[in-house]
Each structure stands twice: as C-alpha cells, then as structure tokens.
Amino acid sequence: MAENANVQFSEREALLFHSDPQPGKLEIVASKPMATQRDLALAYSPGVAVPVRAIAENPATAYDYTAKGNLVAVISNGTAILGMGNLGALASKPVMEGKAVLFKRFADVDAIDIEMKTEDVDRLIDAIELLEPSFGGINLEDIKAPECFIIEQTLRERMNIPVFHDDQHGTAIITAAGLINACLLTKRKLADIKVVVNGAGAAAIACTELMKAMGVRHDNVIMCDRKGVIHQGREEGMDQWKSAHAVATDRRTLTEALEGADVFLGLSAAGALQPEMVAHMAKAPIIFAMANPDPEIRPEDAKAARPDAIIATGRSDYPNQVNNVLGFPFIFRGALDVRASAINEEMKIAAATAIAELARERVPEEVAVAYGTQHNFGPDYIIPAPFDPRLMEVVPAAVAQAAMDSGVATRPIEDMEGYRQALRGRLNPTTSVLTLAYEGARSHPKRVIFAEAEEEVVLRAAIAFKDGGYGTPVLVGRETVADQLRDLGVDPEGYEIHNSVNSPLVPEMVETLYTRLQRRGYLRRDVERLVNRDRNIFGALLLSMGKGDTMITGVTRTYAETMRQIRRVLDPAEGRTPFGMHVLVGQSHTTFIADTTINERPSGEELANIATGAAAVARRMGHEPRVAFLSYSTFGNPEGQWLENLREAVKVLDSRDPGFEYEGEMAPDVALNPKQMANYPFSRLSGPANVLIMPGLQSASISAKLLRELGGDSTIGPMLIGMDKPVQIAPMTSSASELVTLAVLAAGGIAR
Ligand SMILES: NC(=O)C1=CN([C@@H]2O[C@H](COP(=O)(O)OP(=O)(O)OC[C@H]3O[C@@H](n4cnc5c(N)ncnc54)[C@H](OP(=O)(O)O)[C@@H]3O)[C@@H](O)[C@H]2O)C=CC1
Ligand SMILES: CC(=O)C(=O)O
Numbered sequence: 173m174a175e176n177a178n179v180q181f182s183e184r185e186a187l188l189f190h191s192d193p194q195p196g197k198l199e200i201v202a203s204k205p206m207a208t209q210r211d212l213a214l215a216y217s218p219g220v221a222v223p224v225r226a227i228a229e230n231p232a233t234a235y236d237y238t239a240k241g242n243l244v245a246v247i248s249n250g251t252a253i254l255g256m257g258n259l260g261a262l263a264s265k266p267v268m269e270g271k272a273v274l275f276k277r278f279a280d281v282d283a284i285d286i287e288m289k290t291e292d293v294d295r296l297i298d299a300i301e302l303l304e305p306s307f308g309g310i311n312l313e314d315i316k317a318p319e320c321f322i323i324e325q326t327l328r329e330r331m332n333i334p335v336f337h338d339d340q341h342g343t344a345i346i347t348a349a350g351l352i353n354a355c356l357l358t359k360r361k362l363a364d365i366k367v368v369v370n371g372a373g374a375a376a377i378a379c380t381e382l383m384k385a386m387g388v389r390h391d392n393v394i395m396c397d398r399k400g401v402i403h404q405g406r407e408e409g410m411d412q413w414k415s416a417h418a419v420a421t422d423r424r425t426l427t428e429a430l431e432g433a434d435v436f437l438g439l440s441a442a443g444a445l446q447p448e449m450v451a452h453m454a455k456a457p458i459i460f461a462m463a464n465p466d467p468e469i470r471p472e473d474a475k476a477a478r479p480d481a482i483i484a485t486g487r488s489d490y491p492n493q494v495n496n497v498l499g500f501p502f503i504f505r506g507a508l509d510v511r512a513s514a515i516n517e518e519m520k521i522a523a524a525t526a527i528a529e530l531a532r533e534r535v536p537e538e539v540a541v542a543y544g545t546q547h548n549f550g551p552d553y554i555i556p557a558p559f560d561p562r563l564m565e566v567v568p569a570a571v572a573q574a575a576m577d578s579g580v581a582t583r584p585i586e587d588m589e590g591y592r593q594a595l596r597g598r599l600n601p602t603t604s605v606l607t608l609a610y611e612g613a614r615s616h617p618k619r620v621i622f623a624e625a626e627e628e629v630v631l632r633a634a635i636a637f638k639d640g641g642y643g644t645p646v647l648v649g650r651e652t653v654a655d656q657l658r659d660l661g662v663d664p665e666g667y668e669i670h671n672s673v674n675s676p677l678v679p680e681m682v683e684t685l686y687t688r689l690q691r692r693g694y695l696r697r698d699v700e701r702l703v704n705r706d707r708n709i710f711g712a713l714l715l716s717m718g719k720g721d722t723m724i725t726g727v728t729r730t731y732a733e734t735m736r737q738i739r740r741v742l743d744p745a746e747g748r749t750p751f752g753m754h755v756l757v758g759q760s761h762t763t764f765i766a767d768t769t770i771n772e773r774p775s776g777e778e779l780a781n782i783a784t785g786a787a788a789v790a791r792r793m794g795h796e797p798r799v800a801f802l803s804y805s806t807f808g809n810p811e812g813q814w815l816e817n818l819r820e821a822v823k824v825l826d827s828r829d830p831g832f833e834y835e836g837e838m839a840p841d842v843a844l845n846p847k848q849m850a851n852y853p854f855s856r857l858s859g860p861a862n863v864l865i866m867p868g869l870q871s872a873s874i875s876a877k878l879l880r881e882l883g884g885d886s887t888i889g890p891m892l893i894g895m896d897k898p899v900q901i902a903p904m905t906s907s908a909s910e911l912v913t914l915a916v917l918a919a920g921g922i923a924r
C-alpha cells in the first residue's frame with residue numbers, strides 16, 4: 173500500500189493504472205480525417221504547402237492553420253519532482269504526462285510533456301526558447317530553485333508566448349485564494365497576519381511574493397529552509413532570492429518561528445511540521461501543509477494538536493485541496509484564448525480573486541448531489557474542488573479579461589458573454605458528473621455485492637472499489653476467493669465473503685424464495701438448488717435481505733440469462749418499466765440510448781416509461797434531456813409497419829406532460845443532425861436529441877454493441893434502470909474499471 177494517511181490505492185494499482193491497457197497516460201489523436209488518398213494529399217504533401225506559404229507570409233496565421241494556439245508544453249528537468257527532490261528528467265515523465273492530461277480534462281487544452289536531460293541553466297533556456305514556434309504556451313514544472321527563477325525570467329524576456337512556472341505562480345495563486353478565504357473566516361486582515369513559510373524554493377518564494385504584493389507585511393513573514401530561519405545576517409545556504417525575504421529576528425528554528433504565528437505555509441517536504449510545533453501558534457491557526465505527495469503534517473495530527481485550526485493540504489483526499497491543479501488548466505485556457513503574450517501579475521491576481529470568490533458562492537445542485545453533502549463556505553471548504561465545473565467558466569474569463577485590461581492580449585475577446593457560454597459548453601458535464609459520482613461514493617461508502625467474485629476481473633474491480641474508498645465489497649464465491657485475493661497481493665481481512673454452499677443465511681433465503689416461487693412451478697428442492705448453486709440468485713437474495721446496498725454481476729453469463737435469474741428474486745420498481753441504457757461519452761457531447769437490453773417490442777406505454785426513466789438519468793448526469801423516438805421513418809415517411817407504438821408513446825407523453833422535450837418518430841440523422849432537423853420546423857426539439865429511445869431490442873442492442881465495438885467514444889453501461897433494488901448487469905466483456913464505474917453509479921444513486 174502507498175504510505176498515505178487516507179490510502180486510496182495500492183502501489184500495484186498505481187503501476188497497473190500506468191501500464192494497462194497501454195503504457196503511459198497520453199496518446200495523439202488526429203483531428204482531421206485521414207481515410208483517403210485525398211485526405212492525405214491535403215494533410216501532407218502537396219496540400220500542406222498552402223498553409224506553409226500562408227504562415228511564412230503572415231506568422232499570425234499559424235494560429236489558424238496549426239494546433240499551436242491550443243497547445244502547451246509541460247517542461248521539466250526533474251530537479252524538484254513534487255516533494256521528492258531531484259530524481260532526474262526521465263523519472264519526472266509520469267508527473268508531466270499527468271499534468272498534460274489534466275490540462276485536457278479540466279480545460280480542453282492540448283498539452284504534451286517534454287523532459288529535458290540537463291541541469292545546465294543555459295542549455296535548458298536555449299532549448300526551451302527554440303520551441304516557441306510549436307506552442308501557444310510553456311508550463312515549466314518541477315524545476316528546482318534557485319535555477320527556476322533564472323530560467324523563467326530569461327525565457328519570459330526572450331519568448332513571445334506565456335512562460336509560466338506553475339510551481340511558482342500556479343501555487344501562489346491558489347494559496348492566495350485559500351489564504352484570502354481563511355483570513356475572512358477567522359476575521360483577520362492580510363496586513364496584520366504573522367506568517368511562517370517553511371521552504372524557500374520555487375513555490376515558497378513565489379507564494380511569499382504574491383502574498384506580500386497583496387498586502388502581507390514583509391516584517392510579518394518568517395521564511396525557513398532546511399537550515400532553519402532565514403534571518404538577516406545569515407550566510408550559510410543563502411542566495412539572492414532567499415536574502416530578499418530575510419528578516420531581523422532572533423528566532424532560529426521553525427518551532428521558535430511558529431510561536432504566536434497566525435499562518436503556516438508549508439512548501440517543503442513530508443513530515444517537516446510536528447504536532448507540538450503548532451501548539452504555540454495563535455488562536456484559530458491557518459495551516460497549509462502543501463508538500464506533495466505527503467504533506468508537512470497529516471491533517472488528523474494537526475487537528476488533534478489544534479482542533480481550532482483551518483487545515484489545507486495539496487491532496488485530493490482531504491478537505492481543502494490547495495493544489496495548483498485548480499489553477500493552471502484554467503489560467504492557460506484564458507491566456508490562450510486571447511493569445512496573451514505573457515501571464516502577468518494582473519492575470520494572476522484576477523485568477524486568485526475569482527477562485528476565492530467561487531468558494532464563497534453557493535455550491536450548485538449537481539455538484540452538491542454528487543458530493544453527497546452540502547459544501548458551504550467554512551473551515552472545511554475554503555477553496556472549490558478542482559472538478560467544480562464552474563471553474564472552467566469563471567477563471568478563464570477573469571484571466572482573459574485581465575489580459576485584455578493590462579494590454580497583453582493580442583486577440584481580445586469582443587463578446588465576453590458569448591465567450592463564457594462557449595467555455596460552459598466546452599466541457600462535457602458527464603465527465604464532471606462521473607468524477608463527482610466517484611467523490612460522492614467516497615463520502616458515502618456503500619456495500620456492493622459482487623456476485624461473481626471468483627472471476628479475476630470482478631475481484632480486481634472489488635479490490636479497486638475498496639482501495640478507492642468507495643465502500644465495502646461483499647463477495648459471493650467459493651472458499652477459493654480468499655486465496656485468489658492473496659494471489660493478487662491483498663489481505664482477505666476486510667472483505668466480506670459469502671459462500672452459498674455453507675452460508676448460514678441459506679435457510680432464510682430458501683424460505684423467502686420458496687414463498688415467492690412456489691406458485692410458479694418450483695419445488696422446495698428446486699429452490700434449494702438455485703440458492704446453493706446460482707450466484708446471481710444468491711447475490712440477489714443478499715441484496716433483497718439488505719446485506720448489501722447494490723449488486724453487480726454479468727461477466728459470466730449472457731445479459732438475458734442473468735436478467736432471468738435476477739428476476740426470480742427481484743421485481744421492477746412500482747409503476748416502472750425496467751430497461752437498459754448505454755451512455756456514449758465524448759469530450760464535448762453525451763448521448764443516452766435506451767432500451768438496449770430488455771424489452772423486445774415495447775408497447776407505446778412502455779416506450780413512454782422508458783423515455784421518462786432515461787430522461788431522469790440524463791438529468792442526474794447533468795444534461796437537459798431532449799428525447800427522440802427513433803425509427804427508420806421520419807414523421808410517417810416512409811410509411812410502413814412498426815410505427816404505431818412510437819406514435820402511441822408520443823401520445824402517452826402528451827397526456828402526461830412529463831417535463832422534458834420529446835419528439836418522434838424520426839430517423840437518427842434527423843434526431844442528431846441540425847441540418848436534417850431544419851427540414852422539420854414543427855419539431856418540438858429545441859436542439860439535437862441527446863436521449864435516443866429505440867423502437868425495439870433488435871435495433872437497439874445491435875446499435876449499442878456496434879457503437880461500443882467500433883465507435884471512438886467511450887461507453888458507459890448498459891445501466892439497468894427501473895428495478896426495485898439497485899442491481900447492475902455488466903457486459904461480459906467488461907474491464908475492471910468499467911465494473912467499478914457501474915458500481916459507483918449504482919451506489920451513488922445515478923443508475924436507478
Ligand atoms: N500544493 C501544491 O500545489 C504545490 C506543492 N508544492 C510542494 O512544495 C514543495 C517544494 O516544491 P518546490 O518549491 O518546487 O521545490 P524546490 O526544490 O524549489 O524547493 C524546496 C524547498 O524546500 C525546502 N525544504 C526541503 N525540506 C525541508 C525541510 N524539511 N524543512 C524546511 N525546508 C525544507 C528546501 O530547503 P533548502 O533551500 O534548504 O534546500 C527548498 O527551499 C514540494 O513538496 C512540492 O510538492 C510545490 C508546488 C505546488
Ligand atoms: C502540485 C505540484 O506541482 C507539486 O507538488 O510540485
């Protein structure tokens with residue numbers, strides 16, 4: 173296990189995550205078709221010569237004809253990898269790849285990692301400077317102080333694109349936002365606070381400078397490094413950047429420095445702060461222990477020593493994550509969108525203010541639902557979570573505006589409201605709902621029955637579910653399961669294992685099931701056999717007896733067979749039509765398709781029920797539903813068979829006034845393509861459909877499976893919706909991570 177306070181994963185899982193299904197976290201995907209000879213002729217020689225000439229004549233057109241304008245280089249030499257120190261350029265690659273994918277995930281910025289094998293400042297500067305044509309911005313990362321100051325400063329002078337050392341300024345911006353709010357909560361003024369900064373490197377120096385620019389007094393800040401307090405007259409281990417923050421004081425150690433201090437800012441190394449040191453800080457101390465991956469002090473230890481403290485760390489598994497991930501994607505988004513030549517002080521302060529203000533606003537419903545608890549501004553919520561979808565709108569807009577106001581925007585935005593709207597639409601709400609569902613599951617862990625625990629893929633999913641802190645797996649399987657767990661390097665302690673051969677629950681299960689099935693032609697001994705031998709029956713009985721909150725199965729039998737077994741034990745929810753739903757998730761759009769698994773020829777009433785259930789799931793996943801009843805025919809053209817049920821469904825919904833848009837029957841191209849839709853101006857859909865209701869299982873199942881096998885989008889599901897107890901049947905081909913997603917969606921109440 174990783175040696176962390178709140179362990180969320182094993183080291184094995186971290187390595188598996190990075191190696192499987194392919195090594196690393198990044199790949200390049202072409203944004204243009206590359207199918208035909210003509211495509212190639214356009215993309216490469218000879219077609220490519222045309223933009224070459226255009227750019228040679230007018231360099232600004234590089235932003236129109238190449239990826240430059242949305243491309244950031246994440247560059248490191250590995251001399252200060254997180255808080256782990258100088259481990260070299262190659263070892264920094266996982267972090268830099270990670271940053272690149274965060275750029276994409278949070279702000280739709282394309283980024284590529286570049287690791288440079290040198291500690292020679294001049295060589296590094298020259299090498300980076302030469303990259304200017306390729307990129308819209310440079311994110312320097314994990315380069316140690318003091319070299320990082322010279323490198324960044326020189327590059328800023330020499331380059332005409334933003335150069336931003338994130339450990340310095342990204343960290344400073346987020347820290348400032350957190351500090352503003354912590355001071356508000358404890359009724360302190362920046363001008364009065366006494367601060368101890370532990371660490372005198374890239375992050376610490378930049379945080380201190382921004383704090384001072386915002387009103388914290390020079391004499392009120394004591395900075396410490398490995399040798400203790402940086403005081404006037406100290407000579408050992410000094411440089412010009414440390415000297416700038418030296419104060420006249422007779423305090424020499426961190427312990428002495430902290431006496432009466434209001435704020436501790438840790439940007440140093442794991443464990444640098446001891447509980448006894450915080451004992452003598454001022455009332456309601458503010459403790460930001462930001463070393464990664466392990467903080468200067470564990471929040472639980474800090475809290476034990478000082479229950480009145482406001483505590484933040486750089487980690488996502490504690491409240492108050494003060495980490496530059498909250499800033500860099502959005503800051504670059506804003507800077508790139510106005511083609512800023514630099515990221516200046518005004519833009520940094522605008523970002524810090526916007527983030528601080530966001531934390532003081534009411535948390536939107538969809539975020540609150542997924543968190544499972546209301547996050548209100550207070551000691552455990554001084555800063556928004558990185559996956560708060562509002563950041564994408566608020567921070568880039570503030571940064572872009574500041575760039576325009578301060579004269580570094582080379583392409584100012586004319587319609588700011590339009591820009592904000594475009595930002596909103598740029599991220600797929602499903603991605604944030606999924607992330608939030610994972611967070612929500614963590615704050616309300618549930619018991620999930622994994623009915624096929626003898627299967628390795630299921631066991632790996634159960635382990636990941638437990639390691640992730642999402643809840644307790646309840647495993648159904650023979651005595652071998654404990655050994656299988658050990659083989660996977662996991663202690664079976666902490667896993668609830670039920671063996672249907674010798675479970676003490678069997679007599680009660682048999683009784684319950686016999687009562688249910690005796691008038692459906694089952695003898696008691698048939699029922700005994702079912703309970704003993706059938707893991708789905710046994711698992712479903714565990715669920716109905718409340719021994720788990722939800723159940724996952726499906727990888728060993730076909731969907732239909734699994735459903736038949738489950739239905740012997742469990743019923744549909746009252747008044748609902750159970751159905752299966754696939755969700756296709758792209759970077760910018762999500763499409764829900766139902767019923768893809770159960771009802772062979774749904775009646776009009778059933779189709780209306782399916783549409784209603786599907787629309788509700790779409791809403792829970794952050795989408796305003798626009799439902800289309802699909803057919804080969806559009807509004808009666810061509811006429812033919814099988815259209816009656818669809819028309820009936822529309823009528824049923826008309827009579828119910830269900831509170832969402834719906835229309836049909838229509839062909840998929842009409843439903844999805846605005847140009848085609850324009851031929852039907854009377855259609856009641858206000859935009860392309862995002863919930864597709866299929867006319868029958870034949871076409872539905874084929875479409876869903878084709879999309880899963882051939883489509884570029886990632887598929888979630890099928891989710892089983894409309895059962896009385898939450899049970900999910902996964903596809904037989906599911907990976908462990910797909911099973912975990914399904915378990916989390918079920919446990920979090922999204923798939924129901
Ligand atoms: N939460 C966040 O968003 C971020 C957190 N960080 C964290 O901040 C830390 C520093 O990163 P960075 O500034 O890039 O690295 P640098 O290498 O530039 O600086 C490290 C600094 O920490 C000091 N230091 C190390 N160990 C101790 C200790 N036990 N007590 C006091 N000071 C110590 C060093 O002292 P000396 O000068 O004597 O060598 C040096 O001044 C890392 O842990 C990193 O993970 C960084 C960026 C963002
Ligand atoms: C978060 C980060 O950039 C660091 O710890 O170095």
Ligand SMILES: [Mg+2]
Nearest residue numbers: 254313314339
């Ligand atoms: Mg860093």
